[in-house]
Amino acid sequence: MPRAPTFRGRSHCSIFVAIAAVCLSIILAGIGRAQNAKLESPDVTIGMSVTDSTFLPIYLADAAGLFKAEGLNTKLLAFHGGSDLTRAVVAQSVQIGVASPTSVLSAISAGQNVRVFFGGFNQAPFSWYAVPSIKTMAQAKGKRFGISRFGSATDALTRFAMAQAGLDPQKDAKIIQTGGSSAALAAMETGQIDVGVFSIPTNFIAADHGYNLIARQSDFMPDFPVQSFFARVKYLDDNPHTVEAVLRAFIKAVALAKANKPLAIKVLVDRAGLKQQFAARAYDQLIGGWREDGRLATDQGMKKFFDMAIASGDVDKPWPKDAYWDNRFMATIDQWKPK
Numbered sequence: 001m002p003r004a005p006t007f008r009g010r011s012h013c014s015i016f017v018a019i020a021a022v023c024l025s026i027i028l029a030g031i032g033r034a035q036n037a038k039l040e041s042p043d044v045t046i047g048m049s050v051t052d053s054t055f056l057p058i059y060l061a062d063a064a065g066l067f068k069a070e071g072l073n074t075k076l077l078a079f080h081g082g083s084d085l086t087r088a089v090v091a092q093s094v095q096i097g098v099a100s101p102t103s104v105l106s107a108i109s110a111g112q113n114v115r116v117f118f119g120g121f122n123q124a125p126f127s128w129y130a131v132p133s134i135k136t137m138a139q140a141k142g143k144r145f146g147i148s149r150f151g152s153a154t155d156a157l158t159r160f161a162m163a164q165a166g167l168d169p170q171k172d173a174k175i176i177q178t179g180g181s182s183a184a185l186a187a188m189e190t191g192q193i194d195v196g197v198f199s200i201p202t203n204f205i206a207a208d209h210g211y212n213l214i215a216r217q218s219d220f221m222p223d224f225p226v227q228s229f230f231a232r233v234k235y236l237d238d239n240p241h242t243v244e245a246v247l248r249a250f251i252k253a254v255a256l257a258k259a260n261k262p263l264a265i266k267v268l269v270d271r272a273g274l275k276q277q278f279a280a281r282a283y284d285q286l287i288g289g290w291r292e293d294g295r296l297a298t299d300q301g302m303k304k305f306f307d308m309a310i311a312s313g314d315v316d317k318p319w320p321k322d323a324y325w326d327n328r329f330m331a332t333i334d335q336w337k338p339k
Contacts, residue, residue, distance in 0.1 A: 037241040037336075044246060045075045047089065049082040049099035051272060053200050053282045054123055054226055056264060057290055058098060059271035061253035064263070070245035082106075089114060089232060095239075096246060097230050101296070101305065102153070102314045104230045105324055109315070113233045115326035118247055119296035120254065121227035123289035124217035126157055129206040130195045131188065137165035137214045146178040146193035154197045156311035157217060161197075164220045185209075200285065201278035223301030226289075236326060244336040247294070247329060252338055254290045257283075292337075294330055 044067075048055050058076065061067050067074040077094065079085040082103025088094040090112050097103075098121075107114050134140050145162075147155045159169040167173065176193055178184040181202035187193045188211065195214070198206050207213060217224065229247070236243060257264040261283060268279040297305060306318040329336075 037244070039071050039242045039245055040239040041095075041242050042071055043073045043075075044096060044242060045077060045094045046246070047077045047079055047085045047094035047097045047099075049079055049085045049097075049103065049227075051078040053268055053272045053274060053279075054121055054125060054286060055098065056257055056268060056272065056283075056286070057120070057250050057253040060257055060264060060267050061249040063267050063271065064253065064256060066249040066252045066256070067246070070249050072242070072245055072249065074246075086112070086114065086230075089230065092232070092235075095231060095235055096243070098227050099230070100153070101225050101228045101230075101324065102309050104228070105309060105314055105319065108324060114230055115233055115236070116228045116230045116296065116324055117236060117243070117326040117329050118229040118250075118294045119225055120229075120250065120291045120294050121225065121289065122223055122291055122295065122297060122301070123226045123286050124221045124224045125199050125226060125286065126154070126197055126217040127199075127203040127206075127213060128158070128161060128195055128197050128215040129188075129203065129211040130214045132210060132212060134194060134214060135212055137161065137167070140165075140195050140214065141167055141172045143194035144174045144176055144192070146176050146184040146187050146196040148180050148184070149177050150175075153308065156308045158197050159311060160308060161215050161217075161220065165215070200282045201274055204278050204281050221301070221304050223297050225297045225301065225305055228296060233326065236328065240328070243329065248336065248338050251292045251294075254292045255338075257290060258287060261287075294333060296325070 046058060048058060062074060062076055079088065082099040083106065085094065085097045085099050086103050086107040089097045090107065101116055104114055104116050128137065130140055134143065145158055147158050149155065158175065162169045162173060169175065178187045178193060181198045184193065184196035184198065185202055185206055188196050196206070265279045265283055268274045268282055269276055274282055296302065306315065309315045310317065
């Protein structure tokens with residue numbers, strides 16, 4: 001289990017005191033609320049699709065004791081993708097999952113009674129970088145684009161980004177499978193591709209290596225539900241107060257991340273595995289997208305989400321919201337959220 005953040009040396013004393021004060025105030029504010037409602041099952045395993053910087057509020061809630069302050073005994077697990085996580089949720093080895101909504105759609109399509117019930121992760125973390133001779137996406141016409149695999153999110157996003165620049169993905173480029181961001185960067189450096197799609201922190205490495213930023217996902221998808229909370233409907237039925245406690249801790253963690261950048265950066269290093277020089281840049285890129293209000297995305301954001309889901313083959317048409325969304329916690333958020 002990753003260790004909670006620690007601070008050593010006299011140079012960190014003032015930071016430690018400030019962190020302790022903020023954490024204590026948040027924890028104390030939640031204790032009364034946690035004691036008012038008896039938790040149905042305080043032992044909760046929370047699964048995340050991968051180890052990734054977008055999960056910072058989950059890591060921070062654990063490291064700062066916010067789950068514990070709610071009376072919860074939480075265990076955090078990282079998986080090798082959303083499909084592995086959804087199988088664990090269905091098998092009940094994980095009670096609450098946090099992953100892209102596409103993973104939940106796939107599970108529902110397979111007949112599983114799971115639903116997304118809270119958002120709060122509205123980030124668009126992907127960027128496209130090109131070799132020095134290419135300055136814009138339009139200039140990449142006829143070039144080689146790297147994606148992780150055909151049918152993946154990076155495939156769908158890359159085709160969508162090309163279309164936004166007036167390029168036809170079928171005619172105007174050669175799309176090549178390279179693997180993940182690190183493998184794509186290696187392929188670019190060895191001359192196998194001209195353009196790669198990168199997530200954090202490989203986008204920072206690409207920039208430092210002198211490659212040109214030619215597009216950001218946020219340019220055409222500023223409101224994108226990169227992650228979401230989901231669970232079996234029966235678990236939500238049987239454990240409403242436990243779920244509320246988890247969400248309160250998440251909301252407090254988002255507020256803490258915004259109030260205490262040094263602590264958030266330290267947790268990104270310890271829990272997400274980012275190097276120090278990239279953690280601060282990741283924080284600055286992502287901080288505006290963590291939402292205390294639990295939003296999934298705007299209607300326009302969800303339209304673009306489904307455009308991507310259709311392009312990648314996850315669904316064949318947009319779904320009505322009640323087919324994948326359980327609204328009970330958003331409908332009562334004013335009753336259970338931190339005061």
